[in-house]
Amino acid sequence: MAMYTKEELFLAISTVIDPEVGFNLVEMGLIYDAESDDEGNVKVTMTLSTKACPLHQMIVQWVKESVEKMANIKEVDVEVVWEPVWNITMAADNVKKALAG
Amino acid sequence: MSSISQDFAPPFKLIAPFFILGGLFYILSTFYIFSFTSSDLYFSNPSVISFTHLFLLGFIMMTIFGAMAQLVPVVLEVGHFGVELFYAIWPLLLIGTLLMVFGFLYSAALLPYGGVVVLIAMMIFVMEIFMTIFKVKKLNLVMSSVLISNTFLFFGIIFGLVMALSYAGTLSFDISALLKAHVYLVIGGYISITIMGLSIVLVPMFTLAHDFSMRPLEIAISLMTLGVVSVVASTLIDIAALSYLGYALSFISLLFYFYIIYVIYRSRPRKENDVYAISLMISYSSLIGSLLLGISYFIVGSEELLLATAWLLFFGFFGFLITGHIYKIIPFLVWFERFSPLVGKQKIPMLADMVPYKSSQAQMIFCAVGVLLVTLAIVTKSDVLINAGASFLVVGAFAFFRSMLYMINFK
Numbered sequence: 001m002a003m004y005t006k007e008e009l010f011l012a013i014s015t016v017i018d019p020e021v022g023f024n025l026v027e028m029g030l031i032y033d034a035e036s037d038d039e040g041n042v043k044v045t046m047t048l049s050t051k052a053c054p055l056h057q058m059i060v061q062w063v064k065e066s067v068e069k070m071a072n073i074k075e076v077d078v079e080v081v082w083e084p085v086w087n088i089t090m091a092a093d094n095v096k097k098a099l100a101g
Numbered sequence: 102m103s104s105i106s107q108d109f110a111p112p113f114k115l116i117a118p119f120f121i122l123g124g125l126f127y128i129l130s131t132f133y134i135f136s137f138t139s140s141d142l143y144f145s146n147p148s149v150i151s152f153t154h155l156f157l158l159g160f161i162m163m164t165i166f167g168a169m170a171q172l173v174p175v176v177l178e179v180g181h182f183g184v185e186l187f188y189a190i191w192p193l194l195l196i197g198t199l200l201m202v203f204g205f206l207y208s209a210a211l212l213p214y215g216g217v218v219v220l221i222a223m224m225i226f227v228m229e230i231f232m233t234i235f236k237v238k239k240l241n242l243v244m245s246s247v248l249i250s251n252t253f254l255f256f257g258i259i260f261g262l263v264m265a266l267s268y269a270g271t272l273s274f275d276i277s278a279l280l281k282a283h284v285y286l287v288i289g290g291y292i293s294i295t296i297m298g299l300s301i302v303l304v305p306m307f308t309l310a311h312d313f314s315m316r317p318l319e320i321a322i323s324l325m326t327l328g329v330v331s332v333v334a335s336t337l338i339d340i341a342a343l344s345y346l347g348y349a350l351s352f353i354s355l356l357f358y359f360y361i362i363y364v365i366y367r368s369r370p371r372k373e374n375d376v377y378a379i380s381l382m383i384s385y386s387s388l389i390g391s392l393l394l395g396i397s398y399f400i401v402g403s404e405e406l407l408l409a410t411a412w413l414l415f416f417g418f419f420g421f422l423i424t425g426h427i428y429k430i431i432p433f434l435v436w437f438e439r440f441s442p443l444v445g446k447q448k449i450p451m452l453a454d455m456v457p458y459k460s461s462q463a464q465m466i467f468c469a470v471g472v473l474l475v476t477l478a479i480v481t482k483s484d485v486l487i488n489a490g491a492s493f494l495v496v497g498a499f500a501f502f503r504s505m506l507y508m509i510n511f512k
Contacts, residue, residue, distance in 0.1 A: 015445070019436060020307070021371070022451045050306045054110055054175045054433065055441075062444055087311045088370035099309065099371045 001038045003072065009034035009042065012070050016062045019055075021099070025063065029090030032081065034067075040074035042067050047086045056080070110437045111170050111184045117509060118191045119167020120431060124505050126159025126198070127420075128498040134475065134491035139482035142408055149408075151205035156415060157287075158198040158219065164423050165295065166190055166226055168430055173233055176302050177244055182232035186225050193222035201265070209269045216265030223258045227251050242315055246298030246322050253290025253329055257283055281344065282336040288414075289351050290329040296422060297322055297358050304362065307377060307429060308369035317361040324354035348399075355392060359385060375453065376461040380425025383469050387417025390476070409479040416494075417472045424464065424501055428456050431508040439512070450511070457507040460500045467497030 013034065014026040025031055025046065033045040044063055048056060060078045067076045088096060133152050141148055170187045174180055200215030230251045237244055260283040266272040267279070301318050305311065331347030334340070362385055391413040398406035432455040440449040474490030477483070 017451075019440075019449075019452050020433075021309070022453065049309055050302075052175050052178070052302045052306060054171070055437075058437075058441060058444075065445060085311065088309055096370065099373070 002036045003038055003040050004036045004042070004070065006034055008070075009036065009044070009067060012066050013044065013063055015066050016059070018049075018059070021095075023091075023095050023098075025059070027092040027095050029092065029095075030086060031063075036073075040072045042073060042076045044076065044078045045081055046078065047081055047084075049086050051082065110434060111181070111187070113434045113438045113509075115184065115187050116167045116170050116434060119163050119170070119187075120427065120505060121509075122191060122195055123160050123164035123167065124498075124502040126155060126163060128495070128502055130156040130160060131471070131491060131494035131498040134494060135488060137487055138484050139478070139487065142479055142482070143404055144408065147205045151202050153411075153415075154198065154205065155202045157292075158194065158201065161292065161415070161419055161423065162223075163191065163194055163198075164427070165292070166194065168299075168423075168426065169226075169230070169295075171430060171434060172299055172303075173230060173247070176247060176299060177233060177237050179233065179236040182229055182236065184229075186229045190222050190226050193218050193225070197222055204265075204269075212265040212269045213271055216262045220258050220262050223254060227255050242319055242322070243298045243302055246294050249322065249326055250291045250294035250298065253286045253294065256333070257286030257291060260286060278336055278339075282333045285329050285332040285347065285351075289325055289332070292419060293351075293355070294322060294325055296419070297325070300422070301361065303426065303429070304365055304381070305369075307371070308365065309371045310365045310369040313361065313364050313368060315361075317357045317364070321354045321357035321361070324350045324357065328354060352392065352395065355388065359388060376428050376456060376465055377425050379465060380421045380428070383465070384418050384421035384425060387413050387421065387472065391418060394476075394480075405480055405482065409476050412479055413472070413476050416468075416475070420468070420472070421465075424468070427501075427505065428461060428508075431505060432456060432511070435508060435511055455508050455511045457504050460504040460507065464497045464500035464504060467493045467500060469497075471495075471497055 010026050010031060013031055014024045016025045017023065018025060018028060018030075021028070028049070030048060031044065031046045034042065036042045044067065046060075046063060048059065053059070060080060063078050064076045067073060088099070091099075130152065133155060136148065137152075143149065166187070170181070170184060197215050197217075197219030200211045200218060202215075204211030204215050230247065234240070234244065234248050234251075240248065260279050263272060263274055264276050264279045264283055267274040267276050297318060301315070305313075328347040328350030331343045331350060335343035335347065391410050394406055394410040394413060398410055429452075432452045436450070436452055436455065443449050471490045471493030474486050474493060476490075478486030478490055
């Protein structure tokens, strides 16, 4: 039995904003998956919009901290993956619309 | 965490002097234009050479070096070999640039000293970059471009020093023969290839563009490399045909480079036309304008057209590409240092909030009009247009400096 659902974890991570574009990581489509076990261990799988992102380590840290704020969380593991490669179709409609001007 | 992150964002106090001095040299360069009349506009004029060094060394190279302190780890994906070395680079480049600018204007005896000081500054820079590259396990195309461009810079400054010593009478080489190699190594070899490599990382990063082929960039960098080698070889072995081959190769290279930028522009999901996007549009339009003027020079053969080509390339293409990226780089560095520790604790600004709207727009408009007027002034040999263009550029340069100070002091 998972301590938190994927939706609850995504909601916590949605507090993390990309300072360059001004949208949160979840609506940007950068968070691929999040799951927890019954002991409070969480695994987040995410990507970044570019491999050359200078905020790489910071963003990972922010994601970790956003989940750690939830009650009874024991450990958070954030894995950054490059497959599938992120593209704008993964973002929410409001993001696509806003970016398109 | 902080020690790792700092590899990718060096302390702002290390980079700030490069940008502030670069901005001041930009202002000085625009004031300098007032001193020209149409009869002064020829390449061998010491005043034109002095002005070129003021702008290229003082603004372009100073700003590129500062930007590289932050961008090299981003592009190479490893920390600097010794980022503290950058503390030594800007004072040396400042002194060397001033000695060279005054040397060309007032006393050739200053040139060897200026040349040596610039050489030391650039050698420190090049060696730091090489040592950083050695930390990379496998070079990709962009990383290779950094290696190639810095190798050209290394040879470019050796040629420059030999020229400075010859100009002052210490050595007796044919300066006009060396000039072509020096100019091509630094402008084609270093500045152009650096721009090609870095922009292919930065432009898609800021426009969120994906799914484009890197093949045109590969061709562009290869052709520019061959072009620079051809021109340098023509200088050393005195075969004119090699020069023309080099010109043709670099011309085609820039077309390929423009093509990949155009593809990225067309496919970009982020379509807002902020100061960054418009600066880049002006920059790349200037590149095309410069290439067209270059073609006219080869058809007509008048020196004014070659001067206008160089002017539009330097102040239009290089200038706007650099000022546009400054509106991204400074906010990031200031934000990283001042606001990133507050993430999740209090409301903090987005990067776009740190760019002053009015002064950035003023800079863009006044500089664009100024660049255009001076281009026309060179082609038509009009003193009135030179002064008109300089007036616009001075206002634009002050607006740029004001924008920089606003972003640096943003609280």
